[in-house]
Amino acid sequence: MKLKLIYFAFFIFIGLPLFSQKYTVSGYIKDKHTGEDLLGANIMVKDQNIGTTTNAYGFYSLSIPAGEYEIIYSFVGYEEVVEKIKLNSNKSLNISLETSAIISQEVIVSGEKNKNVEDSKMSVIKLPVETIKTLPAFMGEVDILKTLQLLPGIQSAGDGNSGFYVRGGGPDQNLVLLDEATVYNAAHLFGFFSVFNADAIKDMEIYKGGMPAEYGGRISSVLDISMKNGNMNKYQVEGGIGTIASRLTVQGPIVKEKSSFIISGRRTYADILIQPFIKETSPFKGSGYYFYDLNAKLNYRFSDKDRLYLSAYYGKDIFDFKSKEANFNVKIPWGNGTGSIRWNHLFNSKFFSNTTLVASDYKFQTAIEMGDEDKPNEGMRFIQNSGVRDYYIKQDFTLLPNPKHTIKFGLNYIYHIFTPNSVNAKLGETEYDFSSVQKQKAHDAAIYIGDDFKISDKVTIYGGFRAAMFNQAGKFVRYVKDENLMNNIDTITYGKGETVAFYDSYEPRASIKVSLDKNSSVKASFMQNKQFIHLASLSASTLPTDLWVPCSDVVKPQGGRQYAIGYFRNFFNDHFETSVEAYYKSLYDLIEYADGALPGDDVNDNPDNYFVFGDGYSYGAELFIKKRTGRFTGWIGYTWSKTERIFDDINGGEPFPAKYDRRHDLSLTTTYQITEKWTASLVFVFATGNTTTLPIARYMIDGDLISEYGPRNSYRMDPYHRLDLSVTYQHKKTDKWESSWNFSIFNVYNRKNPYFIYLEDKGSVETGDFTTTAKQISLIPILPSITWNFKF
Amino acid sequence: MKMKLRNIIFLLLIIITSSCIKDISLELPKADEKLVIEAMIDSDDYPIVFISKNSSYFTNIDTTILNASIVKGSDACVIVSNGAITDTLKPTIMERYPYHGYRGTKFKGEVNKSYDLKILYQDKEYNSTTTIPEPVPIDSVWFNLLPGNDTMGFLGFKFTDPEKFGNYYTFYVKVLEQQKWYYRPSFGSHILDDKLLNGQEFSYTPLTKGYERNAYYHNVWLDEDLDFLSLVCFKVGDSVSLKMSAIDANSFNFWSSVYRNVLTGSNPFTNPASVKSNIYGSPANGHWIGSGTHFTNVYITDSATLILIP
Secondary structure: HHHHHHHHHHHHHHHHHOOEEEEEEEEEEOOOOOOOOOOOOOOEEOOOOOEOOOOOEEEEEEEOOOEEEEEEEEEOOEOOOEEEEEEOOOOOOOOEEEEEEOOOOOOOOOOOOHHHHHOOOEEEEEEEEEEHHHOOOOEEEOOOOHHHHOOOEEOOOOOOOEEEEEEEOOHHHHHEOOOOEEEOOOOEHHHHHHHHOOOOHEEEEEEEEOOOOOOOOOEEEEEEEOOOOOOOOEEEEEEEEOOOOEEEEEEEEOOOOOOEEEEEEEEEEEHHHHHHHHHOOOOOOOEEEEEEEEEEEEEEOOOOOOOOOOOOEEEEEEEEEEEOOEEEEEEEEEEEEEEEEEEEEEOOOOOEEEEEEEEEEEEEEEEEOOOOOOOOOOOOEEEEEEEEEEEEEEEEEEEEOOOEEEEEEEEEEEEEEEEEEEEEEEHHHOEEOOOOHHHHHEEEEEEEEEEEOOOOOOOOEEEEEEEEEEEEEOOEEEEEEOOOOOEEEEEEEEEEOEEEEEEEEEEEEEEEEEEEEEOOOEEEEEEEEEEEEEOOOOOOOOOOOEEEEEOOOOOOOOOEEEEEEEEEEEEEOOOEEEEEEEEEEEEEEEEOOOOOOOOOOOOOHHHHHHHEEEEEEEEEEEEEEEEOOOOEEEEEEEEEEEEEEEEEOHHHOOOOEEOOOEEEEEEEEEEEOOOOEEEEEEEEEEEEEOOEEEEEEEEEEOOOOEEEEEOOOEEOOEEEEEEEEEEEEEOOOOOOOEEEEEEEHHHHHOOOOOEEEEEEEEEOOOOOOOOOEEEEEOOOOOOOEEEEEEEE | HHHHHHHHHHHHHHOOOHHHHEEEOOOOOOOOOEEEEEEEEEEEOOOEEEEEEEEEOOOOHHHHHHHOOOHHHHHHEEEOOOOOOEEEOOEEEEEEEOOEEEEOOOOOOOOOOEEEEEEEEEEEEEEEEEEOOOOOOOOEEEEEEOOOOOOOOOOOEEOOOOOOOOOEEEEEEEEEOOOOOOEOOOOOOOOEEOOOOOOOOOEEEEEOOOOOOOOOOOHHHHHHOOOHHHHHHOOOOEEEEEEEEEEEEEHHHHHHHHHHHHOOOOOOOOOOOHHHHHHHEEEHHHHHEEEEEEEEEEOOOOOOOEEEEE
């Protein structure tokens, strides 16, 4: 009820100024050379303290009283443009900014002058891809997700773990959007690489908290990634040849100033390079692993009012294991595909609309074949598929009635199809197909509204509200198990379209910024949200085999609530940016597999029968110090936090630390421009070790050794720390040709960071040499790499 | 199958990363001492109980410590009741590790009856109850030679699952006149349920020979000198006894959690799997299992065919 009142109040606020005599100046801001839209560029009215920024499509709109103004257009890494305008009617003004020759080489971590202090949003970080490209590259590949994990509050779970963890939330609680399409699996090869090819990416923004109402469906964070549009003015080829992978990007105009395209590909080639060294007679000839990514985008500018974007991504990891002798062949491909169509329409200079259609698909497959190729009737074939497919329609509106308000509202609908595990097997001549029963289908819809309201020069508030609903619909069969999860005691059959489960969610979001003076501000935020899908992981680490499952008649939506407060201050004429944020986050209705659960083939069964449910919480403080400008730039991020889970059926109901519970997490990132040609950079990370569960005792049953485990996640492995270095040599630039060499060393002092621990027995009691040793596995030793990048 | 895939990934990672393995020392909390109870009652046989104790991980295990962990003789009082008669089991030397056990003398197990177990040890009491289900007979047995070998091979057998859902089985093998005990087959698990085969005829092959398992004394998987084939294969000339038992759901649960525990070990890609116990009262590990048994004895002839031994 209270909320309704607040909203009512908002509309009254925004209604009033509409009557005063004002005109609007609006348009797009883009890069002069490439024609790329600039997102988050600044528009300021000189001497007025009125301003705005461009939206995700480079559009801005500013309504101010009639008069003569000087408007300053600026964006990091670009020369400022000042336009004198006489405003006596609505004006459309598109601006092209020229890259700034002097500072383009510098690393500027994020955003604009004073933006972190003045913006009402908190817990949000924006990183231009150019920043990431100067940092040390892992095996020659610059990586968006790896760089993100250097920011406070965002963690990796260490080498060999895909996914990232935001403020104690799980890896499934991050909404990863690529041109507004959901990416379900953002990692290649157990997290060593992300699926985002930096050459095709323009920009990214991550919300660790204070999520605005336009985002929903995940409870921890939003990572919003924008692909480049493609050069509107000329053809351009860009690429890199690295130690394990190569990249190539081609972009250019289709119709100058109207339409452009970009296509970008990347593939690893360790599998190909290694083949000549495997003997023709080797029993494993043909085995290998590779991944590839393909990004493509087209855009067409019908007019200043209408633009159309088509974006597509397709990427796969393929693992192939062949054993000729055993006539055994395993092929495991997995990956995402996304496609989105977006249509921007300007109803008028104050009213912006975006319509999005998305299809997104994640698939994991295992194919095992055994037997002689010549005798197809005798062999065995086993194919298992799991995955999730979404069809998505979304309508967003932005209303900019005056410089005080930015109002966003909209609605969306997603149709999900989840394939938990469908198995198709052939044994001799008999085919078994278990694939049809288990698909879970669901309708997921939401409406939202939010207003960023600048009450005064000092105070800005954001209020938003999102209402969402989720409906799992038949066909569906629920197998009800007895308490031992042994026998089916009942089956419930739902017909086509029949409601299996219905959930709704009401999500208030709010934040406030109070400026203390020109250089400092205090911010606070609150968000509440629910998530209708879960990632079920049998393992302690995140693997592509983890299963996406929807809410159902037994699985409730997971929920989260987060409170955050922060102090932001800039020093030395904005050369230094600092912030301290503290948060408390509660999580509820999380899932885990029951202790020792081993979900089978889902025949006459549902995977969610094996889940147990519980809650969690996390709290922490984050410190961020950043030097924005100069030859020496970089940042220090430090997080102190505590994350626990409480499940009735795990650990006897006692709270236990999450695997990625970290007391300390420190990262240091610096870049130093030695000369115009040479740039050096350094990354250092330190993190408290991950927790794990180890056996504390053992005994024999019928001669086999059985392990008795200690409390869940009660053992903490050694801390993770690592130093990476890189130097980049930039050849002299010409108008036609640019190239650079990047030399990186990953894990400079060869730290053996723990990945997992296993225990090994040797010898015999009879001979008196029975011993047990604990062995720690580390993944990545010191690893140098060279990449040659070019652009013409 | 998922399980297997995880194990494949696990193995591959170990291979790939073998250069990055280092020995570390772990400081683990001391575990509470618990009894380990292996208690069974078969149809037409007296109850048998073995009792030992768990040991902390990384305890330097030698013969003295192991012997001290065996509960024997008058240390414990083991009582089995069929509702009418109460039998205090007699300490007995057995032909299986830990060689000391307790055996009943007053009554044998009967199909469709329930049995209570009570163990008294150092002021603590341990209890459990089990039932002996109706046995299911083996319909037929056959023998397959290993390809390219004319003396060694595996057995296979067929049985028909009853129409009612919820049947659980164990099977053990013994080479007559060579082995002293019925052992679990060397390969695969020795348990089955009727989740996928309810009411149907089911074939199981390959059924391998068993061996006396004793992980502390002799881990066959680490023994490089061992003749592997003779460990797992039956030979022409062997007389083999198959013991197929019907067990209840709790007992099946126990065994399947044992297999999970052994398979997952310290595999980091699975959650640790605790072994379920059907012993209550004081905390203990282990089981009390009633089995409805059916025996089939065969002789493997020179021509690799089978003759049924009545």
